[in-house]
Amino acid sequence: MKFLSTLIFAGVLLAATAYAQDTLTTAAPKTETIHGYLVDVMCGDGMVKKNNALEKAPQHTTECALSDNCAASGFGVFSGATYIKFDKQGNALAKSLLEKTKTEKGVMVNVTGARTGDMLAVSSIKEVHMKAMEKTPSKEKATDMKDMDHMH
Numbered sequence: 489m490k491f492l493s494t495l496i497f498a499g500v501l502l503a504a505t506a507y508a509q510d511t512l513t514t515a516a517p518k519t520e521t522i523h524g525y526l527v528d529v530m531c532g533d534g535m536v537k538k539n540n541a542l543e544k545a546p547q548h549t550t551e552c553a554l555s556d557n558c559a560a561s562g563f564g565v566f567s568g569a570t571y572i573k574f575d576k577q578g579n580a581l582a583k584s585l586l587e588k589t590k591t592e593k594g595v596m597v598n599v600t601g602a603r604t605g606d607m608l609a610v611s612s613i614k615e616v617h618m619k620a621m622e623k624t625p626s627k628e629k630a631t632d633m634k635d636m637d638h639m640h
């Protein structure tokens with residue numbers, strides 16, 4: 489009886505191992521979230537060629553990205569100096585984000601999708617705002633002043 493259960497256990501273990509290996513090799517590309525500047529392909533390719541993305545991507549305007557030639561070229565994101573291009577759905581999501589945003593240049597995003605090399609099959613794009621550093625200190629100052637008034 490003990491021998492039999494050991495045999496069954498070994499069999500289950502083998503099957504589980506085989507299943508795990510199978511799912512590993514047939515798995516879809518890894519999903520990842522990339523953080524960086526959203527730039528159209530026309531301008532993005534230009535920055536890659538001139539090797540000046542770190543300097544130019546933050547300066548790239550929303551207006552430029554939405555101009556006819558730029559918008560038609562598709563979109564991508566700069567992860568540092570590496571340019572990762574979006575699929576069709578990503579291009580559509582990027583365009584509607586740019587149409588809604590109030591950011592005039594250097595739109596920064598978190599893009600999630602399945603990455604294959606320098607291509608991303610996008611599932612979601614969110615703009616990342618960096619307002620915290622501008623607004624929080626002035627608010628803190630205001631409360632500090634009120635506290636001081638109480639003390640007098």
Ligand SMILES: [Cu+2]
Pocket residue numbers: 528530531548552553554558
């Ligand atoms: Cu552009």
